[in-house]
Each structure stands twice: as structure tokens, then as C-alpha cells.
Amino acid sequence: MTRVRFSLPLTALVFGYAFLYAPIAVLVAFSFNESRAVAVWGGFSWRWYGALLDNAPLLGAAWLSLEIAATSATAAVALGTLAAYAIVRYRRFPGRGLFAGLVLAPLVMPEVIVGLALLLLFVWLESWLGWPAGRSALTIGIAHTTLAIAYAAAVVRARLVQLDPDLTAAAADLGARPFAVFRSITLPLLAPALAAAWLLAFTLSLDDLVIASFVSGPGSSTLPLVVFSSVRLGVSPQINALATLFLVAVGSAIALAGILIYRRERRRLRPAD
Amino acid sequence: MIPSATANALRRALVVGPPYLWLLAFFVAPFAIVIAISLTDPAVRAPPYTPLLAADGAFQGDLDNYATVLGDSYYAAALLDSLRIAAVATFFCLLLGYPMAYAIARAAPAAKLALLLAVMLPFWTSFLIRVYAWIGLLNSNGHINEWLIALGVIEEPLALLYTDFAVYIGIVYAYLPFMVLPIFAVLERLDRALLDAAADLGARPWQAFVRVTLPLSFPGIAAGSLLVFIPAIGEFVIPELLGGSDFVMVGRVLWTEAFSNRDWPMAAAVAVALLVLVVAPVAWLDRKVAPKVMARP
Numbered sequence: 026m027t028r029v030r031f032s033l034p035l036t037a038l039v040f041g042y043a044f045l046y047a048p049i050a051v052l053v054a055f056s057f058n059e060s061r062a063v064a065v066w067g068g069f070s071w072r073w074y075g076a077l078l079d080n081a082p083l084l085g086a087a088w089l090s091l092e093i094a095a096t097s098a099t100a101a102v103a104l105g106t107l108a109a110y111a112i113v114r115y116r117r118f119p120g121r122g123l124f125a126g127l128v129l130a131p132l133v134m135p136e137v138i139v140g141l142a143l144l145l146l147f148v149w150l151e152s153w154l155g156w157p158a159g160r161s162a163l164t165i166g167i168a169h170t171t172l173a174i175a176y177a178a179a180v181v182r183a184r185l186v187q188l189d190p191d192l193t194a195a196a197a198d199l200g201a202r203p204f205a206v207f208r209s210i211t212l213p214l215l216a217p218a219l220a221a222a223w224l225l226a227f228t229l230s231l232d233d234l235v236i237a238s239f240v241s242g243p244g245s246s247t248l249p250l251v252v253f254s255s256v257r258l259g260v261s262p263q264i265n266a267l268a269t270l271f272l273v274a275v276g277s278a279i280a281l282a283g284i285l286i287y288r289r290e291r292r293r294l295r296p297a298d
Numbered sequence: 299m300i301p302s303a304t305a306n307a308l309r310r311a312l313v314v315g316p317p318y319l320w321l322l323a324f325f326v327a328p329f330a331i332v333i334a335i336s337l338t339d340p341a342v343r344a345p346p347y348t349p350l351l352a353a354d355g356a357f358q359g360d361l362d363n364y365a366t367v368l369g370d371s372y373y374a375a376a377l378l379d380s381l382r383i384a385a386v387a388t389f390f391c392l393l394l395g396y397p398m399a400y401a402i403a404r405a406a407p408a409a410k411l412a413l414l415l416a417v418m419l420p421f422w423t424s425f426l427i428r429v430y431a432w433i434g435l436l437n438s439n440g441h442i443n444e445w446l447i448a449l450g451v452i453e454e455p456l457a458l459l460y461t462d463f464a465v466y467i468g469i470v471y472a473y474l475p476f477m478v479l480p481i482f483a484v485l486e487r488l489d490r491a492l493l494d495a496a497a498d499l500g501a502r503p504w505q506a507f508v509r510v511t512l513p514l515s516f517p518g519i520a521a522g523s524l525l526v527f528i529p530a531i532g533e534f535v536i537p538e539l540l541g542g543s544d545f546v547m548v549g550r551v552l553w554t555e556a557f558s559n560r561d562w563p564m565a566a567a568v569a570v571a572l573l574v575l576v577v578a579p580v581a582w583l584d585r586k587v588a589p590k591v592m593a594r595p
Binding site: 032033034035036037038040041042044045046048049051052055062063064065103104105107108110111115118120124127128130131133134135136137138139141142143144145146148149152167168170171174178203228231232234235238239249252253256257259260264265268271272275276279283286287291 | 313314317318326332344398400401412413416426434444533535556566569573
């Protein structure tokens with residue numbers, strides 16, 4: 026893009042990034058608006074951030090969301106890693122085709138269907154077994170784990186197929202038992218993928234509104250549920266402030282990861298310096 | 299050292315078992331229950347539907363709910379509206395996403411990664427917040443109307459929010475990365491020698507684009523379109539927050555049946571209908587497109 030002339034792709038690029046970032050920029054700017062008005066600037070203020078800190082239900086929901094996200098991400102990475110390992114390393118076992126399909130299916134399933142299906146399952150289980158007792162953080166956690174297994178397995182699988190099988194074969198030749206091979210060879214090589222999968226699962230859980238709406242119960246309102254019931258009524262400056270805090274947290278995490286990847290990539294592209 | 303076959307089988311069972319059982323219990327079983335309940339009738343009891351088997355064990359399910367989904371104009375309109383909205387939004391997404399992917403694929407290697415990250419960054423922030431941001435922009439007293447009035451373009455605020463237009467914007471905004479990334483992946487691998495050859499043979503750049511680049515990027519276009527189209531059909535949050543109350547998408551119908559009407563059998567039948575709408579394009583993607591997109595260069 027060195028020539029300065031009209032170019033359709035360049036125009037689309039500028040317009041596309043403006044489209045992607047302008048709404049976010051406006052949202053962030055107006056979180057510092059003194060006035061309650063949606064689009065009239067009334068001076069700079071931290072007012073809505075202060076109000077946010079006093080909003081106990083919202084903070085409680087945020088904490089609950091973090092707990093559910095951390096728990097379900099951990100469970101999903103454990104189960105997703107096993108699933109990815111099974112699909113990549115075990116060429117044949119009973120029901121492999123079904124299993125491979127099941128691991129991918131949640132990726133393309135509309136959320137309303139997954140939410141309704143899990144609600145009906147939990148109600149049916151409760152009427153038959155008495156478990157789970159009502160809908161709660163537990164049922165939200167199970168639902169998020171189920172959804173995130175698919176994403177975790179996809180991320181881990183992508184890394185697993187790149188691993189050199191000779192490494193594990195060499196370790197096995199040198200007498201390492203399968204579990205020792207997994208722990209001291211496969212697991213360390215997978216670590217970046219496991220971290221990425223965990224973060225993805227964590228974000229998915231933190232972000233989920235639709236499925237949580239179906240499987241949450243009284244007293245288990247997650248942050249998106251509280252935010253949704255508030256924004257249904259229109260624009261709220263407190264939600265703008267919350268969104269800004271969220272964007273700052275996610276943005277700095279992503280920027281950090283981006284810089285790390287960028288540096289590694291640059292080193293890789295110029296190995297002969 | 300050769301481990302015994304039994305130890306091997308046991309180890310496999312320990313690896314495959316936990317995720318397999320989990321998915322059977324919490325992914326397969328729920329769908330079986332959805333299908334079972336879609337055959338029952340709503341009832342004022344807990345759980346709020348009639349049992350599929352009568353007290354004497356006789357099967358008492360029927361297809362009444364499906365007859366309603368297909369026959370009642372309310373449900374048929376919701377299914378068709380969802381298809382139309384998803385298709386139009388996917389087209390707009392392609393219109394914006396293709397040139398972006400093209401420009402990113404042509405950018406310098408160092409800029410490429412930054413540009414890609416910039417496309418994905420909003421995806422990592424909250425979906426709900428990104429949709430919500432448009433309420434403030436499109437509202438009758440929102441930013442766009444205020445700017446247009448301040449610039450003297452209009453005098454009265456335009457009705458932008460709670461329209462089909464707002465839903466299109468919401469879907470394009472939320473799913474643009476899903477369109478850009480697969481198209482980029484295909485364009486990135488495109489052999490430049492083909493374009494040089496086309497140029498040598500006398501093709502103008504736009505001819506080379508139409509006859510070489512565009513056909514070769516079809517797998518990316520198909521994958522990106524389905525990645526946008528499929529979630530858009532069942533979308534609930536975007537039509538709920540940005541759409542008007544007069545038109546309904548199927549995700550919203552399902553929601554209303556489950557929560558407001560508490561008619562779980564009807565909600566289950568709507569879910570099955572939506573599932574059929576989604577499964578067809580996914581099966582097609584899996585057969586025709588996925589192998590080409592996933593193939594290594």
C-alpha cells in the first residue's frame with residue numbers, strides 16, 4: 026500500500042476499521058459524561074464509575090460470573106484436551122465418528138437451542154433423580170463447560186497435530202511410560218495452546234447471556250443477565266462505565282498477547298540477522 | 299517395551315471416556331429430551347408438559363406442535379423472516395468483509411498481523427456490549443441523529459433503532475470477523491504466479507480478479523458466509539435489543555414460548571425446526587468446503 030491513489034480495498038479497510046471501532050470509542054467517551062443524556066456532552070466526570078462501585082447487585086453478579094467462568098474454563102480445558110488427544114492420537118475406537126462430530130457440534134449450534142435443551146434436561150433430571158436441585162450456578166457451570174469443550178478441543182487439536190510425533194516416540198523408546206511421556210513431553214509443548222484454550226473458554230463463559238438465561242435460577246444472575254435486564258430499558262451511563270472497564274481489561278490482555286506473538290513472528294521472519 | 303493390549307485399552311478408555319460421557323450426558327441427551335418433549339402438550343404442573351407415556355405405558359405423543367410450526371402463519375413468518383434477515387445481513391457482511399480480507403492479504407507481512415489482530419480484537423470483548431453500543435448510536439436521541447441534526451442534514455430524528463436496518467447493522471458488526479478470517483486465509487494462500495500469468499496473457503487487473511482471484515476464493519466466501527449465516531438465523535440478542543417489536547425472528551419466538559408463554563413443548567418443536575434450518579448448510583459446509591479451507595498449502 027505504498028501508492029497513494031484511490032483503491033477499493035484500502036477504502037474498505039479504513040471504513041471497516043472505523044465501523045468496528047467507532048461505536049466502541051463513542052461508548053468509552055460517553056462513560057465519562059457528567060450528564061445522563063445519551064448523546065449530549067455535559068462535561069467530564071468519573072461519576073458513573075463511582076456509582077458502579079456502589080452497585081452491590083452488579084458487583085455480586087460480576088464476582089459470580091468470574092467464579093463460574095474460571096471453574097467451567099478449567100473443566101472444559103481438561104475435558105477438551107482429552108477429547109483432542111483422543112481424536113488426534115487414537116485412529117480407531119468404538120464410536121470415534123460420533124465422538125468427533127460431538128466435539129465439533131456445539132461450535133455451530135444456535136445458543137437458544139443449547140439453552141433450551143439443557144433447561145429441559147435439568148428439569149427432567151430433577152424430576153427423576155432430584156438432582157440438580159433447581160437451577161443455580163452449578164447448572165450454568167455445566168452448560169458453559171459443555172459449550173467450551175468444543176472450543177478448547179479445537180484450539181488444543183490445532184496444536185497437537187503440529188507436534189512432532191518423533192518426540193514422543195523417542196521418549197517411549199528411551200523407556201518412558203505413556204503417562205510420563207504425556208507429562209514431560211506433550212504437556213509442556215501444549216502449554217501455550219492450553220493457556221489460549223482456557224482464556225477462550227473463560228471469555229465465552231463470561232460473555233454468555235442466552236444459555237445462562239435458560240439455565241440460571243433465582244440468586245444465580247450472572248453479569249450478562251444483570252447487564253441485559255438493564256440495557257433492555259435503554260442506554261445507561263453506568264453500563265457505559267462497566268463496558269469501558271471491561272474493554273480496558275480485555276484490551277490490555279489482548280495487546281500484551283499480540284505484542285508477544287508479533288515479536289516472535291518478527292524473529293521467525295528474520296532468522297538470518 | 300510393549301505395553302499389554304489390556305493396559306492400552308484401559309488407557310484409551312480413561313482418555314476418551316470422560317469427554318465422551320460428558321458430551322453424551324449434556325449434549326446428546328438434552329436433544330433426545332427436546333425431541334421427546336416436542337411431542338407432548340403443555341400442562342399446568344411441574345414439569346409443565348404432559349408425560350410422553352400414559353400411566354398404563356401407552357405412547358401418547360403426537361405431531362400437533364409441528365403441524366402448528368409449519369401451518370400457523372406466525373411461526374412460518376418467523377422462520378422465513380429469520381432466513382431473510384440472516385441472508386441479507388450475510389450479504390452485507392461479505393460486501394464489507396471481502397475487500398477488507400483482500401487488503402489485509404495484500405498488506406506487508408508485519409502490518410498483516412496487526413491488521414488481523416485489529417479485526418479480532420472486538421470479537422474478544424463482550425458481545426452484549428458491542429450490540430448495546432449501537433443502541434446509543436441509533437436511538438432517536440442518539441449520537442447519529444444528534445450529529446445529523448447538528449450538521450443540518452435532517453430536522454427531525456430518523457427512526458433508526460428498532461428497525462430491520464438496525465438488526466442488519468448489529469449482525470454485520472458482531473460477525474464481521476467470521477467473514478474476514480476465512481476469506482483472508484484463502485486469499486493469503488493464493489498463488490501470485492496465477493495472477494502474473496493472467497497479466498502476461500493480457501488480462502487487465504479487474505479481469506484477473508474476476509476470472510482468477512474471485513473463483514479461487516470461493517471456499518473462503520462460502521465458509522465465511524456460513525459462519526455468519528448460521529448464528530444469525532438463531533440470533534436472539536440482536537433482534538431483541540435492536541429490532542422492532544413488530545417482526546420476530548425464530549430465536550425470539552423460541553424464547554417467548556419458553557419464558558413468557560411457558561409452553562415448553564412448543565418451544566421444543568420450534569427448536570427442532572430451527573435445528574433443521576441450521577443442519578442443512580452445516581452438512582454442506584462439512585462435505586464441500588471444509589476440506590478445501592482446512593487443507594494445508
